Amino acid sequence: MFINFRRIHKCQCVQLLTAILVLGMVVVCWEDLDHHVVSHMRSYTYRYLINSYDFLNSSFTLTSNRGLRKDSSNSGIWEYSYLINHPDKCQEGGADEKTGEDVLLLLFVKSSPENFEQRQAIRDTWGNESFVWSELRENVKVVFALGMHPDVRQQSRVQAALLQEDQAYRDLIQQDFVDTFHNLTAKLIMQFHWGHKYCPNAHFLMSADDDIFVHVPNLMKYLRQLMSTQSGSKDLWVGHVHRGSPPNRRKYSKYHVPYELYPWPSYPDYTAGAGYVVSGDVADKIYRATLVLNSSIYIDDVFMGICAKAMGVSPQEHVYFSGEGKAPYHPCIYDRMITSHGHAIDMRPLWQAATDPTVYSSRGSIGDLYCTAVRVLQLCLPYFQQTYSCKAAFA
Numbered sequence: 001m002f003i004n005f006r007r008i009h010k011c012q013c014v015q016l017l018t019a020i021l022v023l024g025m026v027v028v029c030w031e032d033l034d035h036h037v038v039s040h041m042r043s044y045t046y047r048y049l050i051n052s053y054d055f056l057n058s059s060f061t062l063t064s065n066r067g068l069r070k071d072s073s074n075s076g077i078w079e080y081s082y083l084i085n086h087p088d089k090c091q092e093g094g095a096d097e098k099t100g101e102d103v104l105l106l107l108f109v110k111s112s113p114e115n116f117e118q119r120q121a122i123r124d125t126w127g128n129e130s131f132v133w134s135e136l137r138e139n140v141k142v143v144f145a146l147g148m149h150p151d152v153r154q155q156s157r158v159q160a161a162l163l164q165e166d167q168a169y170r171d172l173i174q175q176d177f178v179d180t181f182h183n184l185t186a187k188l189i190m191q192f193h194w195g196h197k198y199c200p201n202a203h204f205l206m207s208a209d210d211d212i213f214v215h216v217p218n219l220m221k222y223l224r225q226l227m228s229t230q231s232g233s234k235d236l237w238v239g240h241v242h243r244g245s246p247p248n249r250r251k252y253s254k255y256h257v258p259y260e261l262y263p264w265p266s267y268p269d270y271t272a273g274a275g276y277v278v279s280g281d282v283a284d285k286i287y288r289a290t291l292v293l294n295s296s297i298y299i300d301d302v303f304m305g306i307c308a309k310a311m312g313v314s315p316q317e318h319v320y321f322s323g324e325g326k327a328p329y330h331p332c333i334y335d336r337m338i339t340s341h342g343h344a345i346d347m348r349p350l351w352q353a354a355t356d357p358t359v360y361s362s363r364g365s366i367g368d369l370y371c372t373a374v375r376v377l378q379l380c381l382p383y384f385q386q387t388y389s390c391k392a393a394f395a
């Protein structure tokens, strides 16, 4: 009898616990969903009905001289010092050795000290400057942007490895901030300051994550097209555009931004930080904005959006720049894609496949029709993982 009673008791206990757990999960998810939906609704309403971000100017402009970043000296409180640098990078090679006038694209890869493998894969594939010069006749400079390893105990070992790596490849740019997610804005500022100081004549500047794939031949073709038009290579900020994104208010999210930092319901438009391109004049404007704006907002793409807004620059969408997703593996995608996100061990085979000359041989009208059909299947049906929007199938 006693044992029996205990058994029932135990069973009820388990039931009760399960019920509480399920209820708890429902409440948590519901609140999450609710929060998510509501914040997006507010944000879109703000973006599309009011669409005035004038508050950014006054709220983010540094007023005291103390806050102003000093450009020329390292003593300014906001300016970090270079640990590894290559001031002459843009003057080397190419047709015009002295001035770096002919650099078409300065490409920053945002990397972290320990990501040696990723950097190596990029050097062997789309980051190969000699390939771009010998095959495409364009002068592109690729550098990796880094901070310091966050773990103090490993710092000296990793730093020694970085110095050795840099001796071999001479393509690292490193400042003495700790390389963490919350210091990405420092990395963004470093890129625009470096470009301003050491490569001011580059026609375009690109910023890319070290886990993206850049189809450099397609990118070169696109940039050349822009250069051939009068206005195309001016006032340009292109990528995968986020419009009317709300700040993330969930406490434990990586992207959490507290009200004190950004009290408004909606961010200005910005491109995904995974990979975007700006023209030289825009790079200069962003540089100037970083000198006068408060950079405490640590989501680097959002900070870029704030800088651009303050300078009157708007991002434009290119359907073949990816945000989060990985491009489908298919020749009908390869001949259009610019960037694709989430690559590591597949970087080399993808580079081989995507730059294979047969991808670019003319297909004829039947072939074109076939490719459109393939793209519709890959990009427009809901059950495939999507990188590019359905629009891209017809672009």
Ligand SMILES: *[C@@H]1O[C@H](CO)[C@@H](O)[C@H](O)[C@H]1NC(C)=O
Residues within 6 Å of the ligand: 062, 063, 067, 260, 261, 294, 295, 296
């Ligand atoms: C930048 O903004 C943050 C948060 O709003 C504030 O705490 C900080 O004092 C500001 N920095 C400067 C230099 O104005």
Ligand SMILES: *[C@@H]1O[C@H](CO)[C@@H](O)[C@H](O)[C@H]1NC(C)=O
Residues within 6 Å of the ligand: 123, 124, 125, 128, 129, 130, 131, 132, 134, 135
């Ligand atoms: C880079 O490209 C050049 C020219 O195509 C080639 O000779 C070289 O082997 C490539 N380097 C790497 C590391 O793949």
Ligand SMILES: *[C@@H]1O[C@H](CO)[C@@H](O)[C@H](O)[C@H]1NC(C)=O
Residues within 6 Å of the ligand: 176, 177, 178, 180, 182, 183, 186
């Ligand atoms: C950013 O880097 C600076 C300089 O190393 C460091 O003091 C600061 O704690 C870092 N911030 C974050 C959020 O990691």
Ligand SMILES: *[C@@H]1O[C@H](CO)[C@@H](O)[C@H](O)[C@H]1NC(C)=O
Residues within 6 Å of the ligand: 053, 054, 057, 309, 310, 311, 312
């Ligand atoms: C303020 O913002 C607008 C765009 O919203 C921009 O055109 C203008 O130049 C900015 N003014 C200053 C002083 O930064």
